[in-house]
Amino acid sequence: MRVVSLLPSTTEVVFALGAGDDLVGVTFECDFPPEARDRRVVSTSTMPAGLDPAGIDAWVAAAAGRGEDLYRLDADALAGLDADLVLTQDLCAVCAVDVGTVDDALSHLGCRADVLTVDPHTLEEVLASVVAVGAALGRRTEADAVLAGLRARLDAVAARVAGRRRPRVAVLEWTDPPYAPGHWVPDMVTAAGGLSVLGTAGARSGRTTWEALAACEPEVVVVAACGYGLEATTAMAADLRDAGLVPAGARLHPVDADAHWVRPGPRLVDGVEELAAALHP
Numbered sequence: 647m648r649v650v651s652l653l654p655s656t657t658e659v660v661f662a663l664g665a666g667d668d669l670v671g672v673t674f675e676c677d678f679p680p681e682a683r684d685r686r687v688v689s690t691s692t693m694p695a696g697l698d699p700a701g702i703d704a705w706v707a708a709a710a711g712r713g714e715d716l717y718r719l720d721a722d723a724l725a726g727l728d729a730d731l732v733l734t735q736d737l738c739a740v741c742a743v744d745v746g747t748v749d750d751a752l753s754h755l756g757c758r759a760d761v762l763t764v765d766p767h768t769l770e771e772v773l774a775s776v777v778a779v780g781a782a783l784g785r786r787t788e789a790d791a792v793l794a795g796l797r798a799r800l801d802a803v804a805a806r807v808a809g810r811r812r813p814r815v816a817v818l819e820w821t822d823p824p825y826a827p828g829h830w831v832p833d834m835v836t837a838a839g840g841l842s843v844l845g846t847a848g849a850r851s852g853r854t855t856w857e858a859l860a861a862c863e864p865e866v867v868v869v870a871a872c873g874y875g876l877e878a879t880t881a882m883a884a885d886l887r888d889a890g891l892v893p894a895g896a897r898l899h900p901v902d903a904d905a906h907w908v909r910p911g912p913r914l915v916d917g918v919e920e921l922a923a924a925l926h927p
Contacts, residue, residue: 647730647783652689652719654904655911656733656764657682659779662912663788670727673717678905678913688723692716699822699871699882729759731782764910767848769833772910773797796915800837803922807839813925815840816864816896819851819872819908821882824891826854830910831870838921840866860893866925867896870903879903899924 650671651657657676660669666681671688693705693716706716762782766772773793780789815835817827827845835842843862845851859867869879869886879900886892899921901907906917 648728649783650688650724650727650729650732650759651676652732652734653764653909654678655909656775656779658909658911658913659776659792660733660783662776662792663780663783663785665783665785665788668783671724671729686723686727687720688727689717689719692718699820702873703820703823732759732761733764733779733782734761735764766910767829769830769837769914772830772914775910776912792912796912799915800918803837803839803918807922807926810839810926812839812841813865814843814863815866815868815921815925816844816859816862817842817868817870817907818844818859819870819903821869821871821886824854824856824859825851826858827851827870830914831907834907834914834918834921835868837918838925840921840925856891859891862893864893864896867892867898868921869898869900870907872903872908874903875905876900876902 647665647668648670649660649665649668651660651669652673654673654676657669657672658678660666661679661682669682669685672682672685673689674687674691676682676685693702697705760782762778764775764778766775773796776793776796777786777789780786780792817831817835819825819827819831827842828847828849828851830847831851832842832845832847836847843864844854844859869883871879871882874882879902883898883900887898892898901917901920906913906920
C-alpha cells in the first residue's frame with residue numbers, strides 16, 4: 647500500500663503501526679519520527695517565514711478573511727506518488743490542507759486513492775483515530791496493540807493521581823493574543839490530575855483575554871503554543887512573566903506543544919504523563 651499523510655499526527659500513527667515503509671508522501675511539518683523527513687513533501691505553508699506570534703495571528707486572520715488557503719498542496723508531487731490511501735483532516739484550517747482541497751486535487755488527477763479524514767475533538771476520539779488509521783492500512787491487530795499500550799499508560803497515570811487534590815490549570819494555546827484551549831487539551835489536563843479552568847473540552851480553541859485568565863485563578867499556567875517546541879514556549883513563558891500577564895502566585899509550565907499537546911496522535915499520552923509528574927511530583 648502507498649500512503650500519503652497530510653498530518654504530522656497521522657504520520658506518527660503510520661510509523662507506530664509499523665507501516666513506515668508504506669508512507670510515500672508527507673507535509674513539510676511531518677518531522678516525527680525523523681525518518682518521515684525522507685519522504686516526498688506534498689504540501690507546504692503559504693505563510694511568510696519569520697513572523698512572531700502576533701504577526702502569525704494577524705496573517706492567519708487576514709488570509710482567512712480573504713478566503714485564502716493557508717496551505718499549498720503540490721498536485722504534481724501527489725500525482726507521481728500513485729497513492730492508495732491519503733490521510734487528511736477536517737478539524738482545523740490552520741493545521742493542515744483542507745479535505746475539500748485534497749478531494750479536488752485527486753479528482754483533477756484522476757486518482758482513485760481512498761481518503762480517510764481524521765477529525766478527533768477529544769482525547770478519546772484521538773485514541774479511536776489510531777484504530778481507524780490501522781483499519782485503513784490493513785493493520786487492525788497492530789492498532790489494537792498500540793491502543794492497548796496507550797490506555798495502559800493513561801490508566802497508570804489515573805491510578806497515581808487518584809484521590810489527590812486537583813490543581814487549577816489553565817492552558818494557553820497561543821500567547822499573542824492569548825487563546826483558550828479546546829479539543830483534547832482540557833481532557834489531557836483532567837487525565838493528568840488537574841482541573842482545567844480555561845477552555846472547553848471538545849470545542850474549538852479561541853481567543854480569550856488576560857483578564858479572563860486571571861479570573862480563572864489558575865495555580866498552574868501551561869504554555870502550549872501551537873506550532874512551537876519547548877525552547878520557544880520557555881521563552882514565551884518568561885516574556886509573559888516579565889510583562890506581568892501571569893496571575894500572581896500561578897506557576898508557569900512551558901511544554902513541547904508540537905510534540906505532546908497540539909498534534910492529535912499517540913504522543914499526547916507523553917504530554918499527559920509529563921504534566922501529571924509536574925502537578926503531582
